[in-house]
Amino acid sequence: MDLNEAAVFVKVVEAGSFSAAARQLGLPTSTVSTRVARLENRLGVTLLQRTTRRLHLTEPGALYYRHAAAGLGCMLDAEAAVTASSTEPRGRLRVTGPADLGDQLMADIVSRLRRQHPKVSVDLVLTGHYVDLVAEGVDVAIRTGPLKDSTLIAKHVGIACWAPFASPDYLAAAPPVTAPQALRHHHCLQFTPLGKEAWTLADPQGSVVVPLPGEVLVDDARVVHALALAGEGVALLPVHLCRQDCAQGRLVRILPEWHARADPIHIVYPRQRFMPPKLRAFVDLAAEALRQWLAAP
Incomplete structure (x- = not known):
């Protein structure tokens, strides 16, 4: 029995394709395909039916996947239990977050993590698209708005409130x-x-x-933020993103009693x-940093 073949097969099923499994395992797609073929030859059954668009588990394949x-x-x-016994964080951490959360905020979180835990390396992806953490091998995400996946552990850290801002020159x-x-x-810059x-x-x-x-x-x-700073009009922006701009006189919050969307983080x-x-x-440090950034001014 070759446990590598079983592990590769399980990863192919969970990733949904040979190419996705190969990326997550760091192997050539041909190697992944060969190991699954060897497993099928050894067992004498077809585990996966391959089409041009997707993979389908056969009945024996579903049975084998469940047990494997x-x-x-x-x-x-067993390995995680041993790793967790170590008191020093180390290794690569894959993190994703929304692009509109703010470059400075994400840079602050990464800088704090690296200063406190230099043996942790960070792979950070900021995107406006939903990321399937398990399928794409991502360790942790910062998410705004209602949560879609109830199978994930979620830690609430604050509310991102959007409000109208403009530059003093424009006003x-x-x-x-x-x-x-x-x-x-008014000239309104619409996100x-x-x-x-x-x-x-x-x-x-x-x-x-x-x-x-x-x-x-x-x-x-x-x-939109850059256009507002350039005096092109009024924009709805996250309050936390504009706090420093307001303190330094680059932006002014108008209609201070009014706000637009309020997103849970x-x-x-x-x-x-x-x-x-x-x-x-990361979770402990990011939660503290986010609460500080999202706190009311």
Whole structure:
């Protein structure tokens, strides 16, 4: 029996393809295919039916996967238990987060982690797309908004509140903004996930919808932030992203009683019996940093 063949087969099933399994295992796709073929030859059965689009488990394949995955899980638990006994975080940590959370915030988290735990290396991916942590081999994610996957462990760390901001130069040359509806007469820089045709703003008494002409539509909050700093108009931006800009006079929060979307922020990671020290260190440190950044000014 070759346990490597069984481990490769389980990874192929979980990843959904030979190429995805090869990337996660760091092996050539041909090697992965060969090991699965050897396993099928040794067992004398077809485990996987291959089509141009996807893989299908045969009945023997499903039976073998169920038992093999359980056995490999026990072996991984044994190794994780030994690793968890180490008090020093070390090794590579794969982290993902939303691109609109803020470059400075993510840089602050990575810098803190590296200063406190220099033996931990970080692979950071900022993206606006949903990342399947298990399928893509990612250790931990920072996520905004409602959670989709209830199988993950989630740690709530705060709320990211979006509000209207503009530069002092823009406001000096523009009509005063005394109420949300006054924004209809301003150049508004629209981050498309917050609305292409209108903005919805709320205060303690309720909410209003402000129709907008859609003069500038952008799907990247960092570009909207840069345009606001350049005096191009009013933008809805995360409060934590603009705190330093406001302190240094580059931006002004207008209509301070009003805000747009308020997103819950969570740190999420796959459920596991033993948390590796590197993951525990990141979760604790990132939670503290996020709470500080997201705290009200």
